[in-house]
Amino acid sequence: MKRLFLILFVFLGLLQSVQSQNIRLSDEAEISVLTCGASDLIHAIYGHTAIRVNDPVRHWDVVFNYGVFSFNAPNFVYRFAKGKTDYLLxxxxxxxxxxxxxxxGRSVLEQVLNLTKEEKQLLLDFLIDNAKPENREYRYNFFHDNCATRVRDVIENQVEGAVLFASAGEGRTFRQHAEDYQKILPWTNFGIQLVLGSPSDRLASAYDEMFLPAYLYRQFAEATISHNGETRSLVKATNVIYQAEEVTVSWVTIYSPELILLLALLVVFWNSLRQIKSQRVRYGVDYLLLSIHGIIGLILLWFFIYSEHPAMKANYNQLWAVALNLPFVFLWMIKKWRPLFRWYWVVLSAWLLLFFPLSLFLPQQFIPGFYLLVAMLLCRSLLHSWFILKGNS
Structure with a gap:
């Protein structure tokens, strides 16, 4: 706690110092983009980007960081889920x-920008003004307005002329790009894949790809500034300030969702076969699976209705995670009501069976773990449907 207060005290002191000075850069000043490596912390799995202003003559070396959570926003997790997350410079x-x-243990790479003295001063003046309390907050958007895209936009707007980037991307979607980084935390990746809707399956252009710091770094390395018929490189020098050990991640581990869900599916299948042979159905597994699907469906419905995240709209996972399963659980628990609602199992079986071929044509990617969850509930719904159609239930 003492360390937290110390960091906050230093930050506020530096902020007041920066805003109160009319800083004129010397001829030796340099402005650079810092690209920081990813880690296994949830807020840092994609890496980070910031702007460094270093003037050795003035003894002034400051990093302007667009990736700081707003200190004034209460209920951060709820606001983040709702899409009302405020970050600040x-x-x-x-x-x-x-x-x-x-x-x-995170790498730090530096790209020194090839700017004129006037451009450096304009850029610094903008950053100082943007760091003022009335200007520093912005509404965070993971794909389109984050620490990396802010740095790109600031530099684009402060240079004389136009910054030219590559014209073509890798032909991959936003979801696929993000997934490369999320795999370091398999269950986090599972959850993020769950709440991301079909907008995240849109192909990302080369410009879009710069929402990820590593792609911003690559684009800046090849970018040029065009002004009055003359062209110059955007970056004039690259420095490896700190190189951390590269973390290798395997897609399949003992803790991976796919492995655990596959084992769960085998258990559900074996349990269902035993109940068919014994001609006696037990409902414990049904209550669990219906609750899981229903709760997921309810969460996705909440995101669809209330969240302002564009990437969480039009989420086709709601086709298999049916929110109606949750109230059905409680209805099915009441024995005398079961005859009234037993045909729900037949309808659910048909719906889940339809999902498998239908999912191949939907504009959204579904990871293997989702199909395993569907297969578990389908296994149970087919069991009930078999008994119902035979007239045994």
């Missing part, structure tokens, strides 16, 4: 910034 001493990333 915060200045930070370079040595403090560097020490934090080295301590967490």
């Amino acid at each position: 915060a200045p930070e001493r370079y040595d403090s910034f560097y020490d934090g990333y080295v301590r967490n």
